Every structure is written in C-alpha cells, then in structure tokens.
Amino acid sequence: MGLSAGPVPARVDSPAKERLLKLVDDAVADGWAHTRACEVLGVSDVRVHRWRARLRETGTLEDRAPGGNPTHRLLAWEEAAILELIEDWGHIDRSHRKLAHRGSYTGTVFVSPSTLLRVSEQHQLTLPGEPPRPPRPAPAMPEVPWQRNRIWIWDASHFTRARRVAYAIVDVVTRYWIGYLLTTEQSSTQVQLLFARALEDQGLLDPATGELLGPDGAPLEPDEDRAPVLVAWSDNGPEMTAADTRQFMALMAIAQHHGRPGTPTDQAHVESFFSHLKGDWPHLETIRDPAALDAEIDRVRIDYNTVRLHAGIDYVTPADEHHGRGPAIRRARTAGMKRARQERLTQNRKQRPGSTPCLG
16 A cells, blocks of 8 residues: 555555554554654654644545645736737847836836746747857967967956956966066056066067067067067957057067957966966965065965976976976976886786785
C-alpha cells in the first residue's frame, strides 16, 4: 500500500489516508504514543491531526483541486484590455515588457510584464520580440610587428578609498607594466603626461630634446614620420577619444585603436590586469592616503614585473619577457623536464624487481 517505503509523499489519495489513520488508531489503542506511531509510519503528527479535523468538518479526506481562487486575480475586463493592447500595440512595442508599460502609459490597464506574458500564452498569442541585431565586427588592428613596445593597452581604474584614479599602460606582447599615473582627474592632460613618461621610460622619447625615437632607439627618419611607432589600445572613454588626445598621439606617431562600445572584452588584457592587480594585492583598495597609495602602487609594479609569473607568457615574469630573457627560460625548462624524465627512467630501471623504488 506504500505505507512502509519511507516518508509519506506530499500528496496521497483518500484510501491511503484512511489506512494510515486506522494504523495510528490501532497503535494508540495498543499503548503507543500518537507521535511515536506517526514517526514510525513516516508521517508528521500535525498532518495526521489535520486529516482528522478535515474528516470531522467535511466528511471526506479527498484533496481539493489545486489552484484555489486568489483574490488578486485579473478581472475579466483587464484580460480583455490586455488582449486589445497586444492587438493594437504588439507590432510596435514587440515585447511583453514594453506592452505592460504601454498599458500604464495610455491608462488602459495596469499589469506587470509577467502578467501580460501569461495572458498572451494562455491565448496562444506570440509576441514579435526584439529583432535580432548582428554583432558589430571588431575594429581592425593596425599592422605592427608582434614585438615589445609595439602594442600598448591602457585604461583607468578607481581607488575609491583614496579618491584617486590610476591609469596604467601594459605591453600586450610581453605583459610588462610600462607605467602608471595616479590622479584625481580624467582628461587628455593626464593622458599626455602618462604617455610622455612611458615613452621616455622605454627609450622612445629623447628626454633632452623631446625628439621622438624609433623602436631601435634611433631618431626617426623623415620618411618614417607618418609610420606609427606603436599602437595605443583602449576603450572609448572621453579622455581617450578627445581631440587633444588624438593630436598628441599623432604627434608621437602613435596609432590609436579603440574597442567596440559596450564591449569590455575587446580590451580583455587590461581588464584582466586590473582584476589581478586588485585581486592579488587587495590592500590597495583599503588605503586612504593618496601619497601612500602612490608609493604602494610603485612597489607593487616592481613585484608584478619581476616576481609574479604570468600565465599569458608561459609562466615567466613580464620583465624577463620584455627584456628578451623569456625564450631562454622556457627552453631551459623544456630541457630540464626532458633531463629529469630521463634521470627518473635511468634510476628506476636500476632497481631490482620488487624492491622499494628510490625517491631521490
């Protein structure tokens, strides 16, 4: 009868309830406690008492049909108004959300979007929905050699406790943190200062004359004036698309490259950089003194470039990759792995069968 296969299900038919009540009554008559008998049968004591009360009041243990009769249900005229609203405005508003607000806007009917959708489904009405929009193609990256100091990506992140904004430039090829600027404003002036420092730090700007230098550190030839020294990759922030910024970048022979609006994954390198910066050094967001924050970011920049192994460049430090030591380190690891494997094979083959292997 299904009365001894674990707890009683949430819904059982009337005959099963009657058998359960009889078993409980027989157990109580034999001296069992009511709660103990219910526990053995896998049904709660409160539930059994509720069944008894229903049997006394209605004379039956049959469950009523689900659904009930909610007092907040839609009125007949409201349902008709929803159908009329869909017919009149469906081809314009297209979605149940807009149609629900259209009803409020016109004073026709006041319902939630989910209610309007439920009524449309009950009457098998299909709303047009928003038309599909083809994805915008990503802008083409200017053609530059895949080597250090050729593609810089930059962005800004807020440190709210100190009320400062930190700009950062990262080399896309080597993941080297080129430079940063901690400031209170976000304008083309800060952009120019940021890039002037970075160019000078990387030997692309003569500090004495202000003359622009090529990637090899030599002055640009006259026929190279229009060739970009590097690409500055960023989003579409106001200071990044400002006219003064464009003029400065053109003067420095830097080609700007912007991602698609509203698509932060187009700048994934710098988004990931700031995520790791604040995730690996979370104390930076707790500093309130701007001077202390500036000094700490400068210290963290050294650790980021010279200590932290970067997965994007096969687990060498950005400084090693930026200064050309990365390939040699990777080759040495590959050779070391092969050598270690061969040593293990040689050592283990010397062991007699059944002997304890040497772990050294």
